[in-house]
Structures are given as structure tokens and as C-alpha cells.
Amino acid sequence: MANVFIYPATSLILSDLVARFGHKPLGSALSVREHIQTAGFDSPPLQITPEDAKKGLKYAAVEVPSGVRGRMSLYGPLIEAAEGAIIVNDADYAFGCMGCARTNELIMFLVRQRGIPVLDLNYPANEKEGEEFVAAIKSFLDTLGETA
Amino acid sequence: MSRVRIAQLSCGPEYSGVQKEINDAAAAVDAEIFFPDIRLADVRRNFTSFGLNVRSPDLKLAIARAKGLVEGQLEADAVFIATCFRCAEAAIVRNELRRYIHENSTLPVVSYSFTERTTSGTLLTRMEALTTIARRRALLARERQEGLTMGVDSGSSTTKAIVMQDNRIIGTGWLPTTEVIGSAEAVMATALxxxxxxxxxxxxxxxxxxxxxLVGEKIRADLIQEELTVNSKGAVFLADCQKGPATVIDIGGMDNKAISVQDGIPGTFTMGGICAGASGRFLEMTSKRLGVDITELGPLALKGMSRNVPMNSYCIVFGTQSLVNALAAGNSREDVAAAACHSVAEQVFEQQLQEVDIKEPVIMVGGSSLIGGLVKAMGDLLQTQIVVPQYSQYIGAVGAALLASGYKKFQSGG
Structure with missing residues (x-):
């Protein structure tokens, strides 16, 4: 079983696909759940505190907006832990949505910097492309299973 | 209206750890922050029709929600726009949404760029002004002072008191703020x-x-009100322009306010205080270094030429350094005084006045409006004749006395 970073990280469909094919999806559900389940904080809705924006300094300098650094404090550790990544470009909002374009650019860059296997896909526009989309993910994850 | 519902249009506060600070600031003024629900189809439609093709989905959502509020798909009493400090894409959206909402609806709107250090205390005055405009529009429409009332303005640099009777000022008191209650009691005694x-x-x-x-509780004030709405009322009252548009600029000791007013009611406003190089405090330091009283700085500056001395630092320390260097280089005190005034005016112009719609008449108020060199510098930058009404330094106290006269009637529904 390999750790697979998913993009959009908020995509439940993508997360489910990775889990169904026997791997561990690394996405928002994981990192946000950790924050929300950590006792002692009172910073709704995500339990992210100003300290998290400071933790994000590991990935982005202090002149980078706090929202980018706060997001990177969630996604940066996931990228570090990833052994593979699936990136879906131009996804529909309903499929999964990452709010900040600057953060997304940095995430893409850091994923590729890692040198891990990456599957790049375009969001399917019809049923046929949808089937190909799932097949490509399955094939990628099978390969990842062999190397992991 | 009891609890004011404020629609939040934002990108980033929940990831910066400041969403709770925003919620707390709203709760402190009996308001509730909410994220307007909008259908996915309306997000796409509203964003596309707005025409500002940004890339960040949270900003797209903010645009769609703004359109929903203006077009009546969504309901709110006021709007709070918040995006990350230093994000250029968000700054464009923030400014355009504020302008769009202001021009196309009657919703009071305020915007703010936050960092992870933003606290509820920083946001409180803005939230208070926002809810006051939503909740007490009838009170803010008051144009005449009636009966015998008093206003007290406990500012960061000075404390002022005004006694008014039947729309006339009959007593004034002014002192530097030292001990908050003590200064207030002293100016009240003088005014009375x-x-x-x-x-x-x-x-x-x-x-x-x-x-x-603190002062309001001590003296059992009938009305305790933030300075944004109060100064707006005081300014248009003293300048006798309660109908139509106006712009109020108050360069204070600790922060600056720029307020776009329509019929005496604030529409959009900014309140900044990030860098002391753009504050009245810098002019105080300038007068000390030049060895003149602050009241003499304005006339001195009017005799000088600001362009002879390079000075435009955001920071009060570096600004003072420029001042010292200019004097050491042999520049005249008049030119240095003029440069200091121009420096403050230019930074207020660049940092704050871009965020409000400047409409004539432009009224300068507060103690710094008595510094003629500063008023001239601002007039030159805005290419307009600035109005400085009589009693402009008492602006907050006048506004408080005016609003207090109607407050009891307002409370009783009269």
C-alpha cells in the first residue's frame, strides 16, 4: 500500500478511488480531520490557528499571504509523505475544489519536485472519458502497488 | 433590527486562523457572520457574468456571492469582505466587490486584508461601524442637534468635549490624553x-x-459609538453638507480614516494604522525636531517647497531619519516641514484613499486638519479644494453630541 497525494485534495471521489484500489489517499479529509479532532483548540471551522500559518513558513516565505501558508501547513506534510500523486486538472467544482490559485501552483511545483510517480489527468467531459479516467487511475495505482 | 446578519465574502481567513477573530468581533457588537449559501449553478453564472476572470476558486465564490447579494438571490444586513494581506489577485477582487456592492445596493460594506496576527480587537471598530449603519440608519440620518447634549471624544492623542444646545456649539474642552478618565473629566469640566x-x-x-x-461607562453615557460613523456625522454637520456625497478624511494620532459619505451616512470606509510614517504622530515628531509647536508646523510648511526634500517613508523611524538627513544637508526648516506634510498626505493617498470613492466635497477633520501644510498637500494630491470646517478638531465630540440628542428618541421609536 502506497501513500498517494490527490489533487484536488478535497475530492472525495478521488480519495475513494485510491482507497478502493488498495492505497492510502492523502488529501484534505486526512489533514483537516487531524486538526478538527485535536482537543484544546477553539478556532472554527477548521481548527487552524495562527500557529499553523507560521508552520507554513517551511514551504513559503513570510511575505507569502497567510492563507497560502496556512493551507501549506495542511498540504505540505502530505506531499512530503507521498509516494505517488494523482493530479486532475481543470476539475469541476463538484468534483473537488482548492480555493487559492497561488497555493495550488505551489502544490503542483512541490509534488513534481519530489520526483515521485505522478499521474496527470484532465477532468473527463463525457461518459467515455470518465471510463478512461477511472481505468487510468486503476492502472497507475496497480503499477504503484508493484513498486511500493 | 436586533441581531445584524453580516455576509462574509472572503478568501483565506479560515486557513489563516483568524475566522474566529472575525466571528468574535461580530459577536461583540451583537452581529452574526455567515457564509451565504449559493447554488453551484449560480456560482458559475454569477462569476461569468461579473467578468473579472480570477483564478482562485474562493475568490470566484466571493464574486458569485456578491452578485447574489446585489441581485437579491441572497439576503444580508451588511457585507464584510476579507482577503489575505499581500495577495494581489485578492486585492483586486476586494476593491472591485466593495465598489460593486456600494454602487449597486444599499448594503453597508467594509473590506479588510488580514494576516495571521489580526485580532478581534483590530476588527471591532469596523464591525461596530458596519452594524451601526445597518441597525441605526434612522439615527444616522439625524441632521439637527436638539436640546442640551454633550459629546466626548477620548482619542489616542487628545481628548475633546463639546456641549451643544439647539444645534449650536456652546462649550468646548481639549486636552492631550494622559489618564483616560482624568482627561475626559477635565475636558468635560472645561466645556461645561x-x-x-x-x-x-x-x-x-x-x-x-x-x-x-471606559469613559462611556464611567459617565453613564447614553450613546457609546465608534468614531467612523460619529466622525462622518460630525463632518457633514460642521461642513453643512448633509445632503449628497462627501468624503471625510481624518488623519489621527494612531490611525487614519477615510470615509465615503452619502446623505450623512457612511458608505465605504477604510481605517488604517499599519505604519506610523503616515500618521499625525509623525508630524508631532517633525515639529519637535524642528523646535516648533505643532500649531506652528502648518504655517511653516506653507512657506516651504516639499519637492526640495525627498521624504516618503512608511516608517516613522526612517521618516525621522530622512528629516534629520535633510536638515544636516542644509535644507531649510520650511522645506522640511512641507516635505513631512507631503509625505503623510501622499501615503494616506496611496494606502487608503484608493479604497474609497473620492467625491467632492472632501472634508478634512481631526487635530491634523489644523496643520495648513498638510491640508494643502492633500488638496494638491487630490486636485481639489479641501474643506476644513470650524471646530474640525472637535469632530468626534460634535458627532457624539449630535447623535446623542436623537438617540433617546430613536430608542423609544420616535
């Missing part, structure tokens, strides 16, 4: 003495400024 009335004769009292809560 000048007016020739006793404290018990006063029918209503209003307080404003940084010390408004």
Missing part, C-alpha cells in the same frame, strides 16, 4: 464651564474614540 451649564442639566451624552467604552 464655557457653556455655563451644569452636568445635571445635560439631557444626553455620547462618547466616541479609543476610550469610548
Amino acid at each position: 464651564k464655557e457653556a455655563g451649564v451644569n452636568r445635571e442639566d445635560i439631557q444626553a451624552v455620547g462618547t466616541t474614540g479609543y476610550g469610548r467604552f
Whole structure:
């Protein structure tokens, strides 16, 4: 079983696909759940505190907006832990949505910097492309299973 | 209206750890922050029709929600726009949404760029102004002062008191703020003495400024109100332009306010205080270094040429350094005074006045409006004749006395 970073990280469909094919999806559900389940904080809705924006300094300098650094404090550790990544470009909002374009650019860059296997896909526009989309993910994850 | 519902249009506060600070600031003024629900189809449609093709989905959502509010798909009493400090894409959206909402609806709107250090205390005055405009529009429409009332402005640098009777100022008091309560009691005593009335004769009292809560509770004020709405009322009252548009600029000791007013009611406003190089405090330091009283700085500056001395630092320390260097290089005190005034005006112009719609008349108020060199510098930058009404340094106290006169009637529904 390999750790697979998913993009959009908020995509439940993508997360489910990775889990169904026997791997561990690394996405928002994981990192946000950790924050929300950590006792002692009172910073709704995500339990992210100003300290998290400071933790994000590991990935982005202090002149980078706090929202980018706060997001990177969630996604940066996931990228570090990833052994593979699936990136879906131009996804529909309903499929999964990452709010900040600057953060997304940095995430893409850091994923590729890692040198891990990456599957790049375009969001399917019809049923046929949808089937190909799932097949490509399955094939990628099978390969990842062999190397992991 | 009891609990004011404020729609939040934002990108990033929940990831910066400041969403709770925003919620707390709203709760402190009996308001509720909410994220307007909008259908996915409306997000796409509203964003596309707005025409600002940004890339960040959270900003797209903010645009769609703004359109929903203006077009009546969504309901709110006021709007708070918040995006990350230093994000260029968000700054464009923030400014355009504020302008769009202001021009196309009657919703009061305020915007703010936050960092992870933003606290509820920083946001409180803005939230208070926002809810006041939503909740007390009828009170803010008041144009005449009635009866015998007093206003106290407990500011960061000075404390002022005004006694008014039947729409006339009959007593004034002014002191540097040292001990908050002590300074307030002293200026009230002076104003009452000048007016020739006793404290018990006063029918209503209003307080404003940084010390408004402390002073207001101590003297049992009828109205305790932030300075954004109070100064707007005071400015249009003193300048006699209660109908139509106006712009109010108050360069204070600790922060600056720029307020776009329509019929005496604030529409959009900014309140900044990030860098002291753009504050009245810098002019105080300049006058000290030049060895003149602050009241002499304006006339001195009017004799000088600002362009002879390079000075435009955001920071009060570096600004003072420029000042010292200019004097050491042999520049005249007049030119240095003019450069200091121009520096403050230019930074207020660049940092704050871009965020409000400047409409004539432009009224300058507060103690710094008495510095002629500063008023001239601002007039030159805005290419307009700035209005400085009589009693402009008492602006907060006048506004508080005016609003307090109507507050009891407003409370009783009259």
C-alpha cells in the first residue's frame, strides 16, 4: 500500500478511488480531520490557528499571504509523505475544489519536485472519458502497488 | 433590527486562523457572520457574468456571492469582505466587490486584508461601524442637534468635549490624553464651564474614540459609538453638507480614516494604522525636531517647497531619519516641514484613499486638519479644494453630541 497525494485534495471521489484500489489517499479529509479532532483548540471551522500559518513558513516565505501558508501547513506534510500523486486538472467544482490559485501552483511545483510517480489527468467531459479516467487511475495505482 | 446578519465574502481567513477573530468581533457588537449559501449553478453564472476572470476558486465564490447579494438571490444586513494581506489577485477582487456592492445596493460594506496576527480587537471598530449603519440608519440620518447634549471624544492623542444646545456649539474642552478618565473629566469640566451649564442639566451624552467604552461607562453615557460613523456625522454637520456625497478624511494620532459619505451616512470606509510614517504622530515628531509647536508646523510648511526634500517613508523611524538627513544637508526648516506634510498626505493617498470613492466635497477633520501644510498637500494630491470646517478638531465630540440628542428618541421609536 502506497501513500498517494490527490489533487484536488478535497475530492472525495478521488480519495475513494485510491482507497478502493488498495492505497492510502492523502488529501484534505486526512489533514483537516487531524486538526478538527485535536482537543484544546477553539478556532472554527477548521481548527487552524495562527500557529499553523507560521508552520507554513517551511514551504513559503513570510511575505507569502497567510492563507497560502496556512493551507501549506495542511498540504505540505502530505506531499512530503507521498509516494505517488494523482493530479486532475481543470476539475469541476463538484468534483473537488482548492480555493487559492497561488497555493495550488505551489502544490503542483512541490509534488513534481519530489520526483515521485505522478499521474496527470484532465477532468473527463463525457461518459467515455470518465471510463478512461477511472481505468487510468486503476492502472497507475496497480503499477504503484508493484513498486511500493 | 436586533441581531445584524453580516455576509462574509472572503478568501483565506479560515486557513489563516483568524475566522474566529472575525466571528468574535461580530459577536461583540451583537452581529452574526455567515457564509451565504449559493447554488453551484449560480456560482458559475454569477462569476461569468461579473467578468473579472480570477483564478482562485474562493475568490470566484466571493464574486458569485456578491452578485447574489446585489441581485437579491441572497439576503444580508451588511457585507464584510476579507482577503489575505499581500495577495494581489485578492486585492483586486476586494476593491472591485466593495465598489460593486456600494454602487449597486444599499448594503453597508467594509473590506479588510488580514494576516495571521489580526485580532478581534483590530476588527471591532469596523464591525461596530458596519452594524451601526445597518441597525441605526434612522439615527444616522439625524441632521439637527436638539436640546442640551454633550459629546466626548477620548482619542489616542487628545481628548475633546463639546456641549451643544439647539444645534449650536456652546462649550468646548481639549486636552492631550494622559489618564483616560482624568482627561475626559477635565475636558468635560472645561466645556461645561464655557457653556455655563451644569452636568445635571445635560439631557444626553455620547462618547466616541479609543476610550469610548471606559469613559462611556464611567459617565453613564447614553450613546457609546465608534468614531467612523460619529466622525462622518460630525463632518457633514460642521461642513453643512448633509445632503449628497462627501468624503471625510481624518488623519489621527494612531490611525487614519477615510470615509465615503452619502446623505450623512457612511458608505465605504477604510481605517488604517499599519505604519506610523503616515500618521499625525509623525508630524508631532517633525515639529519637535524642528523646535516648533505643532500649531506652528502648518504655517511653516506653507512657506516651504516639499519637492526640495525627498521624504516618503512608511516608517516613522526612517521618516525621522530622512528629516534629520535633510536638515544636516542644509535644507531649510520650511522645506522640511512641507516635505513631512507631503509625505503623510501622499501615503494616506496611496494606502487608503484608493479604497474609497473620492467625491467632492472632501472634508478634512481631526487635530491634523489644523496643520495648513498638510491640508494643502492633500488638496494638491487630490486636485481639489479641501474643506476644513470650524471646530474640525472637535469632530468626534460634535458627532457624539449630535447623535446623542436623537438617540433617546430613536430608542423609544420616535
